[in-house]
Amino acid sequence: MTHSKVRFATAMFAFVAATTATVLAASPDIRNEDDVEHQVFMDCGNVQPQPKIQKHSLESLTTYSDHCTIRLGDNKFNLKDNMHCVIKDSVLSCK
Numbered sequence: 001m002t003h004s005k006v007r008f009a010t011a012m013f014a015f016v017a018a019t020t021a022t023v024l025a026a027s028p029d030i031r032n033e034d035d036v037e038h039q040v041f042m043d044c045g046n047v048q049p050q051p052k053i054q055k056h057s058l059e060s061l062t063t064y065s066d067h068c069t070i071r072l073g074d075n076k077f078n079l080k081d082n083m084h085c086v087i088k089d090s091v092l093s094c095k
Contacts, residue, residue, distance in 0.1 A: 027062040028083035028094075030070070038087050044068040053087060061085075070094070 030053055032038060037052040042064060053059060061070070061079060068079045072092035077085065085094040 025081040027060050028064065028070075028079045028081065028085065029058060029060045030085040030087065031058045032056060033086060033088045034090060036090075038072060038090065040087075040092070041071045042068055043071065047071075 030040070032053045032055055035055050037054050039052050040050050041047050042050050044064060044067060064070075064079050066078070066080050069076055070079055070085060070092070071077075072087060073090070075092040077083075077092070077094035079094075083094050085092060
C-alpha cells in the first residue's frame with residue numbers, strides 16, 4: 001500500500017469512528033409519569049426555569065449539553081448523553 005493510500009485509509013477510519021460515536025450518543029430525555037405537569041429548572045451556567053413538563057409525556061432535552069444540570073425540588077442531576085430522567089410521584093431521578 002502506498003503512503004497516500006495509507007493516509008486515505010486512516011482518514012476514512014477516523015471519519016467513520018467519529019460519525020459512529022456521534023450517532024450512538026443520544027440527547028438526554030425526560031419522562032413525566034405523573035398526572036400533573038412539573039416545572040423543572042436547568043442550569044447551564046445560570047439557572048433558568050423551563051417550560052412545564054406535561055403530564056404523561058416524554059421530552060427530549062436536545063438543547064442541553066453535558067455541562068448542564070436539571071433540578072426538580074431537591075433532586076439535581078448532571079446531564080449526560082444517553083441519560084434518561086423520570087418524574088414519578090413528584091420525584092426526579094436520572095440514569
